[in-house]
Amino acid sequence: MQTTDTLAVESGSATEAGAILSSVGTATYEWAVPSDQLGWSDNVAEVLGIADMASLSTGRGFARFMSPESPAGRYEAVVNSPHVDRGEGVAYCVTYAIAPQPGILQWIEDTGRWFASSDGRPLKAHGTVRIITDRYENERRLREASEIDPLTGQLARHRFCQVLDEALEDAVKVRGSIGFVIAAIDGLAQVNECYGFDVADEVIAAVGRRIRTRLRGGDLLGRLSGNKFGILMRSCQPDEMSVACERILMGVRDDVFLTSAGPIPVTVTMGGVVAPRHASSLAAMMGRAQEALDSIKGRRRGAFEAFQPSPERERARQENLQTTGEIVSALNDRRIALAYQPIVAAGPGREVLGYECLLRVRRPDGTLLPAASIVPLAERLGLIRLVDARVMELALAELTAAPGVRLSVNVSPATVMNRAWIDTLSARLKANPDLAARLTVEITESTAIADLDETRRFVARVKDVAARVAIDDFGAGYTSFRNLRRLGVDSVKVDGSFIADFHRNTDDRHFVATLLELARHMGLSTVAEWVPNEDVALALAELGCDALQGHHTGRASDQRPWLAAPAMASLRQTA
Known part of the structure; x- marks a missing residue:
């Protein structure tokens, strides 16, 4: 039997609990689901802003205050719950909107737990409700801002x-x-x-x-x-x-x-x-x-x-994916190698002036990837900087091992614009001045015209460490000789497409003759690429071309030709 003091304490505790709930804007409820009777704490009118307490006495009555655009409320969370009560009840937390008065919309967070009867159906639920309109609106604004x-x-x-x-x-x-x-x-x-x-x-x-x-x-x-x-x-x-x-x-x-x-x-x-x-x-x-x-x-x-x-396009895509994997694998396994094509003097004797380093990528079985597809694909996929770094590493190693050799190395547009690459090269060459004097860095004409100011800075950095710079594939783009003078390069390599048909196409012959004359006037040495035969080689020499390169004057080889004929590996400063 409870004493008067005990009842007083319990009553005081209930009053205190109600005051606490009111102070934080929270009301409690108990819902008898089968009869739909809904009982509330005394502060519900204050919390929800609904004066008509009679309308809140049933679940259906309360549901009439819900906004039509509101998400599903307590009924869906309890009566239509997909969960099963295992003896401890089923917790739920739902958010919905009510309209306590015309023109007013309040968002409610409803947190509770429902309990099942012996047949497994919801018997009763109890929980708390509180207004979260300000929080909901803030979250909505943040959500909209992100969306x-x-x-x-x-x-x-x-x-x-x-x-x-x-x-x-x-x-x-x-x-x-x-x-x-x-x-x-x-x-x-x-x-x-x-x-x-x-x-x-x-x-x-x-x-x-x-x-x-x-x-x-x-x-x-x-x-x-x-x-x-x-x-x-x-x-x-x-x-x-x-x-x-x-x-x-x-x-x-x-x-x-x-x-x-x-x-x-x-x-x-x-x-x-x-x-x-x-x-x-x-x-x-x-x-x-x-x-x-x-x-x-x-x-x-x-x-x-x-x-x-397109079956052809899909096949090409698959081949590109395969080639990409092979390039990455070759970089990781250090299967990037070089072949060396001689650059020879155009005059009598055809003295070897140096070698151009050509990229070779070997598969694990020793076969080579098609050279024509490697660089364009590596450029599109952002791998070319890694490839260029490896090529330069190999070239510098060869220059170190063979003190009499002069080498030319091609770099991609991405590398020209990559200041970290030129910083690394400058540091290596400053520590080894002899290597710099025997190295020529080749940049394509299309690279030069893409960003003349950036290319000019790149050329200046290379020349600061006493290496040389050549414009490759000259004539294929639209570089004016005024821009060429601004770049400050040392030599130009005439694009091979003008040399391949030199003996048959009068326009090509006229263009090459004009280019060689202007280059000579500007003090630039010249190299003709893709020289196809002796007649073209002699004609180019007569026009004043300094050096020749192509299958006729020497094919690329990975056997380091200077080891067999070291006396042929002296490169003149004018080349």
Whole structure:
């Protein structure tokens, strides 16, 4: 039997507990599920802002306050729960919205535990509710900020990809079809350069708005990267995708964009894919839409191209993947090697002036990878810097082992722009001045014209350590002799395409003669590549070419020819 003091303590504890709950904005409830009777703590009206307590006496009555747009509430978490009570009850925590008064929406966090009767059905539930409207709104704003691109107001990349992936899953389930398109703004780098990044941002945002107004109902736009938008076209067949994209292209192209810097004409180029017909995953959709975009951009900007399967392209892709693996494996296993092609004097005797180091990549069985595919693929995949570093390491080792030898080494555009590479080379050559005097670094003409200022700095760094620099494949690009003078190189190697047909093509002969004369006037030594026969070799010598290189004057060999004829390995400073 309880004493009066005991009852007083319990009553005091209950009162204190109620005060604590009220102070933190929390009310408690107990719900008898079969009868739908709902009992609340005394502070529920204060917490929820609902004055009519009678309306809260049943679960159905409380449910009438829930917003129609609200997520599922307590009823779904208890009565329709997929869980089974193992004797300890089943915990739940749900968030939903109620409208306690017209025009007022409050978000509630409902945390509780339900218990089953002997037949396993929910018998009762008890828990707490509290208002979390401020927290919910803060979380919503943060969620929206992470899902919406702040510049364009379109979906951010990660959220767009989520929706795109879900749309693909739905299309697979119902055997439907969706379209995915990448739209890239053309010439955005030039807008940045001419007008500044603020104006470029205006263009990006305006293009996004204009594309959005040209979409079909139900289609979705997202920003994928700096100049690229992604477009999801629901229930879309190939012909429909083409028509929709042409409408977007015209909408962007036909009217200039008014910016703070004035009107700017803008076009977009688009590549798309129909899924799941031609892409069964998000990664495949991204890759194939990008592939179509790259394809059309290489031929014509401001146009659209849809991905089409190609057995030849797929075979080439598989071969590229295999070659990539072999290059990485060769780098790891140090199966990168060099072959050496002689560069000979054009005059009588054909004295060997030095050797050009040519890349060789060996497979584990000793066979060679096709040389023509190695460098372009390594450049596309970002492996070329590692390859160039290994080639230079091997060349320096040969220069150290053979004091009389002079070598030329080709470097890629990525390496020319990589200051860490030239820093490493400079440190090696400063410590070994004799090596620098016998080394020539070759850069292609296309590399030189890509960024003249950066190339000029690279050339200066190489010459600072007393090595020489040559322009390879000269004539294939558009370098003027004024730019050539600015670069400060030591020699030019005439592109082999002009030498191969030299004896048959009068235009080639005239071009080569003019180039040799101008180079001589500028004090640059010259080397003719791909020399095919003796007649061409003699003609080049008569025109004043300093050196020759090609199958006629000596094939590449990995046997270190100077070991057999060391006296032939002296390279004149003029070469």
